Amino acid sequence: MEDFLQMVASGVVIGGIYALIAMGFVVIYKATGVINFATGELMMLGAFFCFTGMTAAKFPFAAALLAAAMGAAALGALVERVVLRPLMGKATISVIMVTIGLSSIFKGAAQLVWSGDYRAFPPIFPRAPVRLGSVVLPSLQFYPFLIALASCALIALLFRFTRTGTAMRATADDPLAAFSMGIDIRRVFSLSWSLAAVTAALSGVVIGTMGGISPQLGAIGLKVFPVVILGGLDSIGGALLGGFLMGILENLAGGYLDPLVGGGIKEVAPFLVLVAILMVRPYGLFGTREIERL
Amino acid sequence: MRIGDYKETYAADEAIFRTPAVRVWMGALGATMLVFPFVAGDYLLYLANLIGVMIIGALGLNILTGFTGQISLGHAVFVGVGSYAAAIGATRLGLPFYLCIPLGGAAACVAGTVIGVPSLRVKGLYLAIATLSAQVILEWVFSNWDSVTGGIRGINVPPATLSGVSLNTDFRVYFLIYAVTAAFTYFARNLFRTRVGRAFIAIRDRDISAELMGINLFRYKILSFMVSSFYAGVAGAVWVYFAKVVTPEYFPLSLSIQFLAIVIVGGLGSIQGTILGAIFMTLVPELLKAGTEAVKPFFPDAMSYLFPLRDILFGALIVGFLIFEPHGLAEMWQRVKRYFALWPFRS
Numbered sequence: 001m002e003d004f005l006q007m008v009a010s011g012v013v014i015g016g017i018y019a020l021i022a023m024g025f026v027v028i029y030k031a032t033g034v035i036n037f038a039t040g041e042l043m044m045l046g047a048f049f050c051f052t053g054m055t056a057a058k059f060p061f062a063a064a065l066l067a068a069a070m071g072a073a074a075l076g077a078l079v080e081r082v083v084l085r086p087l088m089g090k091a092t093i094s095v096i097m098v099t100i101g102l103s104s105i106f107k108g109a110a111q112l113v114w115s116g117d118y119r120a121f122p123p124i125f126p127r128a129p130v131r132l133g134s135v136v137l138p139s140l141q142f143y144p145f146l147i148a149l150a151s152c153a154l155i156a157l158l159f160r161f162t163r164t165g166t167a168m169r170a171t172a173d174d175p176l177a178a179f180s181m182g183i184d185i186r187r188v189f190s191l192s193w194s195l196a197a198v199t200a201a202l203s204g205v206v207i208g209t210m211g212g213i214s215p216q217l218g219a220i221g222l223k224v225f226p227v228v229i230l231g232g233l234d235s236i237g238g239a240l241l242g243g244f245l246m247g248i249l250e251n252l253a254g255g256y257l258d259p260l261v262g263g264g265i266k267e268v269a270p271f272l273v274l275v276a277i278l279m280v281r282p283y284g285l286f287g288t289r290e291i292e293r294l
Numbered sequence: 295m296r297i298g299d300y301k302e303t304y305a306a307d308e309a310i311f312r313t314p315a316v317r318v319w320m321g322a323l324g325a326t327m328l329v330f331p332f333v334a335g336d337y338l339l340y341l342a343n344l345i346g347v348m349i350i351g352a353l354g355l356n357i358l359t360g361f362t363g364q365i366s367l368g369h370a371v372f373v374g375v376g377s378y379a380a381a382i383g384a385t386r387l388g389l390p391f392y393l394c395i396p397l398g399g400a401a402a403c404v405a406g407t408v409i410g411v412p413s414l415r416v417k418g419l420y421l422a423i424a425t426l427s428a429q430v431i432l433e434w435v436f437s438n439w440d441s442v443t444g445g446i447r448g449i450n451v452p453p454a455t456l457s458g459v460s461l462n463t464d465f466r467v468y469f470l471i472y473a474v475t476a477a478f479t480y481f482a483r484n485l486f487r488t489r490v491g492r493a494f495i496a497i498r499d500r501d502i503s504a505e506l507m508g509i510n511l512f513r514y515k516i517l518s519f520m521v522s523s524f525y526a527g528v529a530g531a532v533w534v535y536f537a538k539v540v541t542p543e544y545f546p547l548s549l550s551i552q553f554l555a556i557v558i559v560g561g562l563g564s565i566q567g568t569i570l571g572a573i574f575m576t577l578v579p580e581l582l583k584a585g586t587e588a589v590k591p592f593f594p595d596a597m598s599y600l601f602p603l604r605d606i607l608f609g610a611l612i613v614g615f616l617i618f619e620p621h622g623l624a625e626m627w628q629r630v631k632r633y634f635a636l637w638p639f640r641s
Binding site: 091093 | 427431603
């Protein structure tokens with residue numbers, strides 16, 4: 001039981017980060033219909049922005065985080081304007097491949113600028129482990145988790161209650177109707193990419209503070225797919241819940257199944273679940289069911 | 295549109311190589327390919343063999359993605375299944391290579407069907423994600439099913455032998471690879487002149503219209519998936535005889551992406567484009583490497599920039615082609631041909 005609780009607790013922690021990554025992903029999908037394969041690399045760049053702010057520019061953590069978020073927002077808008085807009089309305093394969101191409105560029109650029117080495121984040125949080133009942137969480141898991149949770153809440157609130165958030169939801173619902181009501185769709189597209197990039201940057205920083213950063217950090221971005229398919233591609237709430245469920249599931253699978261199959265099941269289990277979901281309920285828990293009309 | 299292009303017989307209308315000029319050029323190409331290994335050095339031969347394997351694999355992906363419109367992010371693992379099947383056939387069963395290569399294709403075909411049946415119930419983005427899971431899951435199977443795949447150590451494969459001659463050098467394997475490549479290119483070229491191939495194209499262009507015209511969507515999608523995986527498996531099997539060893543890390547997601555890049559840069563839905571794409575995408579990194587080596591005397595640490603630069607160039611090529619040249623090298627080649635068709639009587 002003790003083990004079980006511990007595994008669930010670690011799962012919740014990593015799940016909070018998945019949830020945050022997935023939110024950035026869903027924001028883009030909802031607004032522009034693009035599956036962003038560069039999510040992981042946007043995370044990695046955001047983490048490096050923050051890292052550079054703290055080490056080279058000697059900013060305090062909060063200021064570096066803010067600077068990283070601003071940098072990511074600018075990058076997101078730039079990417080949308082330069083790369084995604086010319087491909088608006090093109091075939092799925094083109095849009096998928098262009099984000100894959102972007103991820104390759106980002107990875108190369110990060111290696112060029114920061115080298116391929118692995119770096120540890122400067123210490124930010126108090127060191128003492130946090131005790132919640134019988135479960136002990138290392139401080140390097142607990143505090144980043146709090147940041148992830150706060151970021152999730154912030155973004156959900158932005159989406160729900162601000163004027164811009166409403167415009168984004170309207171555009172997601174029906175671009176044409178939104179356009180005729182005077183919403184500047186192009187601005188919304190560009191804002192969604194900025195918002196998604198900021199989300200990605202935040203999650204990158206959270207992961208970076210937990211386990212250090214390197215240009216390979218982006219590989220974790222693949223984990224976003226099981227999460228968003230479980231939650232539903234176009235549901236923010238689904239991304240949140242899916243993130244936590246996947247985090248827990250992955251930890252439990254790692255704990256209980258790894259000894260049976262010889263390792264690595266933690267990486268694969270989410271994808272097995274993904275296939276199962278695609279077979280029974282492809283639109284996920286809370287996603288909109290796609291109906292084709294002629 | 296060419297002027298004076300009259301077809302007087304059905305045979306002329308159905309010919310694959312339609313004009314005398316094309317036939318001459320194809321003959322010249324064939325002759326060059328035959329002479330090439332006798333004059334080329336080891337390095338060029340190695341590259342040529344690699345390109346040959348990539349052509350087979352990429353043709354398979356283009357049949358699925360370019361002609362049938364179904365996205366696959368897991369092509370590499372089907373290549374892997376073919377490689378493992380051929381390697382096991384060659385080592386444990388002691389089969390000759392001319393049985394191992396079809397065996398690799400068949401194994402990949404079975405794997406493709408098993409994965410295709412659930413995946414093809416969904417389409418577009420969802421299919422991309424389903425095939426991505428296939429990639430992750432099979433990659434894991436390769437490295438964890440020790441009793442069959444040899445785990446991370448992999449399987450060593452003896453060279454192919456043909457009537458006593460061991461195909462143990464790049465020079466000898468060249469002929470094996472290009473015989474297979476030529477046969478599969480010919481098959482692919484013909485496939486789209488048949489009922490099945492036309493059905494694939496109809497599904498790509500508008501799946502619902504295709505269904506209304508009586509094309510059984512699911513059946514033809516599965517068929518396309520099977521053909522595509524068969525190609526991938528054959529590519530993998532041929533590759534085994536070229537590399538002599540098969541381990542799990544040969545089939546990462548980045549290889550799947552490499553195949554997609556070949557298909558996109560070459561031209562979706564073009565056999566010729568696939569070949570051009572495979573050549574282009576294999577040679578560009580090599581040229582970059584040569585370039586970096588050339589500037590090494592002036593920038594001593596140039597080599598440390600090679601890998602990042604390669605990533606950037608790879609991404610930039612994909613993005614650039616998608617935005618500026620969405621029909622790929624095949625379309626550029628057609629433009630060049632059109633320009634010279636009436637040269638010099640046109641500006």
